[in-house]
Amino acid sequence: INLVREIEERLPAGALSIIEKAGGLVRRRGERLYLVGGAVRDLLLEKPVLDIDLVLEGDALTLANELAQVEDVKIILHQPFLTANLQWPDISLDITTARCESYTRPGALPAVQPGNIKDDLFRRDFSINAMAVSLNPGEYGHLIDFYGGLEDLHHKLVRTLHEKSFADDATRIWRAARYERATQERLRLLR
Secondary structure, three states, rough: OOHHHHHHHHHHHHHHHHHHHHHHHHHHOOOOOEEEOOHHHHHHHHOOOEEEEEEEEHHHHHHHHHHHHHHOEEEEEHHOOOOOEEEEOEEEEEEEEEEEEEEEOOOOOOEEEEEEEHHHHHHOOOOHHOOEEEOOOOOOOOEOOOOOOHHHHOOOOOEEEEHHHHHHHHHHHHHHHHHHHHOOOOOOOEE
């Protein structure tokens, strides 16, 4: 599935401009950039995209600092989590280094290390939020769905990706309930 049309129609114009600038910066270094999570889900549901998250197979903190040099932007770095939040007057965007996470105990903050897009999507809460769209030349707009999120979206199913999902982050229980309320039909929650 290619979502170029949906990206152009549903992402705010300012966000498209920022993504284009980010894409240009990472291409020179041979890194790979993706739109991920709720933004992809909302594109597929034909809803407005309000939460813009990018994942970089590379150094997201460097990319955020480079964008801050060419944009008038407020930047907040979360170095332990390899994440940056960029805030413009009308847009907020998170850029994260593709990563793996491990938890020393239930509810603890994760230990983070760089990974690839497949690793990064596996750490997410539910399959419907574990999809990505490539923003890379030659595959721009291509849907990446390692974990069956598109099928689950079609079946109105909220499914965790692994058995420790709720132990790792108990707030996922509340998110599952929120998704259930957000739809006209009841969603089935599989664990």
